[in-house]
Amino acid sequence: MRQEFYKLLTKEFKTNPKLVIVLGDIGVHSLKECFDHDPKRIINIGICEQAMIGVCAGLADAGFRVVVHSIAPFVTERCYEQLKLLAYERKNVCIVSVGGSYNYAKLGITHHCPNDIAILSKIPGMLVTCPRNAIEAIDCVTFVRELFPGPMYVRLEEKESTGPFLINKYSTNGVVYVLGCGIKNRERFKDINAQIIFTNTPSIESFLHGLRYRKWLDHVTYEHRKLITVIEPCADSGMLSQLVRMYRNIERIEYIGVPNRFIDKYGSQDEIDKYLNLDDDSIYNRLEELYGTIN
């Protein structure tokens, strides 16, 4: 997904003279074509994330559409106050991270970042997205930000999620709300007796959801007042509390996500998924317990 995103970003860079890319010393080799095309507009700023966000604010102030890119903990937690100011100043900066949650499982907790979505969602005016593939990610960098002036967070997952970002099927048993790559193989869940919504924004009041799903979700939750389950590839993004605030008639709510504790294991991302019961099999079993299956 990351390499595919770089290709699409390179294409956008070549056609959009207003786009400036700022790198926190990653992606330099993969974006070499951009350096060759216009070295003034792509800047490897170095390893200095706090100043990096401030520099991006200055570039955006001059009218550039800035994409800043680094590893999730460094471009979110390390420079959180700078991001707050970026949102207050309504600067058009798109923060693209890689390595969210525990994509870099082998590198240990300094490189884990399950809280990125949770903390960025708390900044007023910050649009937070979790695209499921490179095409959705480049859409965020291009047309979504045209409609949403101000900073935007795009969390690139290591692996793509399949299928369109749409509803699985109709059922009255309840709703499973899946953020980004919370489920890796959508097809695996076809027989769960619940409506499954795949989305790429943790804020159900925010732009993408509001445009496509709000009315539908209103209908389902109001009419059936059933069980709602939220699945996220991160720590609690705040979606649970939003749902409770919006739909007070929900009978029961469940949560499947990264627990609020340090992950003291290494290995692969899949191994950590399994360790935390966030692999597709574990999620399937949990949903089967909650909703049952068709046939």
Place this chain on the structure above:
Amino acid sequence: MTRQELIKHIITCAYKNKAGHIAPALSILQILMTMYNDVLKPDDQFILSKGHGCLALYAVLMDKGILSEEEFYTFTQFESILGGHPSSRKIPDVKLSTGSLGHGLPFAVGLAMARKINNLPGIVYCLIGDGEANEGSIWEAVAIAGHRYLDNIVCIVDNNKSSERALEIDRKGSSIADKFSAFHWSTYCGGDSLVYLEPAMRNNGTTTKAVIIDTIKGHGCRPMENDPSWHHRQPKTEEELNQLLSEIY
């Protein structure tokens, strides 16, 4: 208005509204007067990174007719556009909301880099404090600008040495100027009088420049000078106010 008249307004305004960092404002007042009266040209931009000195900025903007006296005296009131730290959302002449330290210089570097990309003229000036230079983000920005040989940015350091109480940045054998020089900046250092610093502040577009000005916290009002207790307090009584106003020089 004279510097003495502006000091009078600053102290009186802080007294009336029971708010404001008077001594830090007086520390930078002369610098801001020079900036707005003699240095800034239409293509230039100015960022006040040490936002807590904003009473001096507001006073100078009042002097320039950008703010009315009536607006100036609404400082920190509920509906005022003038907060205890300046907000870009409220004051058109303020480019960046500051207050939390260490944000202004990185932003100024971004503005300067944007000018380079667009081949635009003009200099970006950023005023920081020596205490603010405790912040790592300041030195990140200094490293970025030095590395990229940005010749369209000038960092002015209000070196009032009040940070000696915390982390001392300017010390014998390793001055602030030395630290900027280590990152390939040209440095100009001087006393409170800006007479000979003014030419240095007029960047001639040859190198990244830092102008380190030795100032006095509370400068211009004798009882406040170098008294740390005046960092963030205001006169408590009319009598104390009048006594302070009588000590302005």
